[in-house]
Amino acid sequence: MAIAEKTNPETKARRKLNIWDSPWLNPKFMIGCGIILFITLFGLLGPFFWDTKLAYTASSPTNLPPMWMEKGSPEHPLGTESNGRDILASLIVGVPSSLKVGVLAAVIGMGIGVVLGSIAGYMGGWVDHLIRTLADSVLIIPSLAVLIAIASYVQFPDTTMLALVLAMFAWAGPTRLVRSQVLTLRERGYIRMALLSNVPTLEIMFSEMMPNMLPWLAASLAGTISGAILAATGLEALGLGPTRIPSLGMTINYAMTSSALVRGMVWWWLPPIIALIIIFTGFFMMTIGLDEIANPRLRGYGNAK
C-alpha cells in the first residue's frame, strides 16, 4: 500500500526542522542550562584571567571599594575586604567550591535514592517497608539542626567531607520520590511485556523504567543540587564550614562577622549573594523546564486518533 508522500526539496527542508521539535529544547531548560554553564565557566576559566592568589588573606590592600567608586582601583574591580582579600578572586574561587559541594552531595544522595527507591518500589513487601521506614526517619530529622550540631563538634577539613555529610541527609527525599515514580511505572503495559519477554528484574528497572524517568530524575537532581548548595552555604555562613577555602558562604560569614553591613561595605556582602542568586535561578529554570519536558506532552502529529 503506497503512501502518497512527495519528497520534494520543500518537504525535505521541513523535515530538517524536525530536530527543533525535540522536547529537550525547551526554552526554560535551555536558559537554565545557559546560566549554569556561564557560572561554571566563570569559575573554571576565571583563574586563567585573574590571579586567584588574591583570594587569600592579606594578599591585597584592605577595604578598597569597587573601581567605580572613588578610591577604588582597576586592580581590584570589585574591591577588597577587611582581611585583604580581593572580592573578584573570592568569587572565582568560591563559585566552583559551592558548586562542587552541591553537585557531589546531590549526586551521591540521588544515587543512593535511585537505587533504594527503585528496589523499594519494584519489590514491594518487607523490603519496601524497611526502606520506606528508613527514609521517613531521616526525613523527619531536622537536618539543618543536626548538621549544625555535627559541624560544631567536627571541624570539616574540606568541602568533600561537607558534601558527604550533606549526602547523608540528601538521599531520603529522592528515595521516596523515585519509589513513587517506580510504583506508577510498574503498572505500565510495557513493563508487563518485558515480564512476558523473560527480562530479568534488574534489566527491567534500568532499561525499561529508567529512560522514562530521565527528565524527571534530571529535574530532581537540579533541585537536590540547589538544596545542597543552600545547606552548605547556610552552614558556612554560620561559620561552620571548612575554613581554608573562601567559598561564597565563608565570604558572607566574614562579611557578617566584620560588620560589613553596618560599615556600608556593600561590595563585600552583595557579590556572593548575587552569585548565589544566579546559581539558584539557573537550577530553578532547569527544573521547571525539565518539568515541562517530563510531563506527558500533547501527542505528536504522526498519531492516529
Added chain:
Amino acid sequence: MEQPILSIQNATKLYGGELVSSPKTIVALDRFSLDIYESQAKIITIAGESGSGKTTLANLVLGFLNCTSGMISYKGIDLAKMTRDQRRMYRKEVQAIFQDPYEVYNPFYRVSHIFNMVVRHFKLAKNMREAESLIEEAMKVVGLRSEEILEKYPHQLSGGQRQRVMVGRAYMLHPRLIVADEPVSAVDASLRAMILDIMLRLRNQQKISFLYITHDLSTAYQISDAMYVLFQGTTVERGVTSKIIENPKHPYVQELIDSIPVPDPKIKWDTNISLPSEEEMRKKTSVGCRFYPRCPKRMDICIQAFPEMVKVDEDHEVACYLYQ
C-alpha cells in the same frame, strides 16, 4: 488418552477477607475449569462484561497472579511450583496480546525494541542476520513491511499497526497458546477483521491455540470454536460457540445477544431494559446464582445454591436451574 497441554482446574481468585483492611470478600473468579489440547488448535472465547473475571483469568494464566485455590498446570507442571527454567519455557510457549496497543510499547524506544527484547531473552537467534530474518518473517505473517515500521516510534503508527506488531512479536516465539485480552476492542470496527484474520491464520497454519477474551460476542461468533461465558466470576454457559450463539440457554447470554445492535434499521431493540439500581455487591461464595437480581426468569431456588452445570446438547452446557 491425550493429556491437555494447559489445564485449569477449579481456579478461584478471592480478594479481601482480611480482618481489618477489607473484610468483604470479592470473588473475582469462581471455580473455573478449562482444558486445552495440543493436537487440536482452537480459538476459545472467554466472554463476559467488565467484572466478569475474564481479565483475572488472563492474569492467572499468564502468571501475574496466583490462584487462591484450584490449580493451573502446563504440561503437567503446576504453575505456582515452576522452577526458573520451567518458567522460562512457559513464557516461551504461552504469550499474550493486550487490549491497549499504545500502552504496551515503551515510548522511549523504537518499535524494533519489542522484537529485540524477545530475540535476546529467549535466545532465538545466534547472530544479527538470523534475528533479522526472524523479525522479517514475523512481520510478513501480520502483513506489515519491516522497513516501514521497525524504525518508527510507537506514536507514529496507527492503532491497528501497533496491534499487528504485537501479534508478530507473539508469533515469533512460536508459542502453543496466545492469550488475547480484548485484542480488537480498541481498534476501529472496520479494521478489526484484519487482526482477527491473522488470528485465524495462526490457528490454521501454525496450530496455535488462542484464549480470546472479549465482551463482543459477534467477533467471537466469527472466529472461535468454543466459548465460556462468565458472569461475576462464575461460568454460566460453555460449549461450542455456534451452538451457544444460535441457541443461547442462560438468561444472561440471551440478554447479551439481544443487546448486540443489529445492523438493520428496521429491526430495533424490542424492549427497553434497565439494569437493577442496586449494584449487587459481591458476596461470599455461599450465595446462589449471581445473575438473580437481573434475571427475568428467576425463581426462589436460584438463591439457595449455585446451580450445577447441566448438559443441554452435545458440547453445550449451562449452569441454570431452568434446565435442571
Added chain:
Amino acid sequence: MPSNHVLDIVDLNVHYFTPRGAVIAANAVNLYVKQGEIVGLVGESGCGKTTVAMAILQMVQAPGRIVRGEIRINQRNIVNLPEKELRSIRWKELALIPQGAMNSLNPVTRIKEQMGDAILAHEKITPQELKTKILELFNRVGLPERVYNMYPHELSGGMKQRVCIAMAIALHPSVIIADEPTSALDVVVQRVVAQTLIGVKNDLGVSMIMIGHDMGLQAQMVDRVAVMYAGNLLEVGPVGAIFERPYHPYTQLLIDAIPSVKEKKALKVTEGLTHDLRNPPPGCCFQFRCPLMEPRCLELRPELVEMAPDHLVACVLHT
C-alpha cells in the same frame, strides 16, 4: 435555509498547521441537523469526525484553525463570535458528551456539586430549585436518587455516562454532540445508554449528532447517517436508505465489516487510512482503497450529488 434546521455546517474547512505541512482535517464539509433528529457521523479514526465536533463547539485547538466556512446554530453563525457570547451558547444551545466522558468527571467532587456548577453557571436558581432540577434529570436518564451524593468512583461506567448525559441535557440545548458515548462500555450497558439517548430525543425533542465507528449501533440509534473519510463527507442520507442501498463503496465496506451473530460470513479484511493527510492526492480521497476505482477517480474530487430524496453521495460513479 429551512427554519427547522437547528444546526447547519456550511463549507467547513479545518486545517492543522504543523511544522511539516498543513493537515486537512475537514475538507468542505456540508451537513445539517433538523430539529428532533439524530444524525450519525461515522468513520474510522482520523477521518475528521472529532474535528467536526470540535469545530461546531468552536473548540478547535491550535495548531488547528477553521480556515473557511460557517457553523449556524438556530440560523446564527457562531464562527468568530467573541468568547463571551460563545460561553452563553455552550451548554444552553449546544452541549457536548465527550469521548470517555466518564473520565471527565472530577474525581474529588460529588455529583451534585458538578452538576450544580454546570447549571448555576448559566441559570440563577435557588438551591432548592437546583436540587429538584437535578433529581428530575436523574429520573429522566434512569439514575437512582442516591447518585446525588456520590463520588464518581462509586459509580459504574454506565452510570457515569448517564451522569454526563444528564449534564448535557440540563439546560435544554437544541443540539447535543455525543462523541462515541458508548465506546468504553459493555454491550448491555451500551444498550441502556443508547436507549437513554433515544429517550431523551423522543421526550425533549433534542437534536443530536452521534459520532461513532460502529455501524451496527448507528443503525439502532440514528435517523440519518453521514459517512466521513480523510476529512471528506462521502455520503449522507436516511438510515434506512443508507443500509438498504449504500451508494459509496466506502459505506458498503463499513457495512460489510460488521460481524453478525445471525450468520457466519467470511471476514472482510480492509486496510486503514493509507494516505498522508498533509498531501492529499488529486481526485477522490478514497482512491487508494476503493475496490471500484477507475482512472476518472484520480482527476477531480467528486461533489455531493443527490441520488434520492435527501440521500447524497460524493462518488465519481454516481455523477
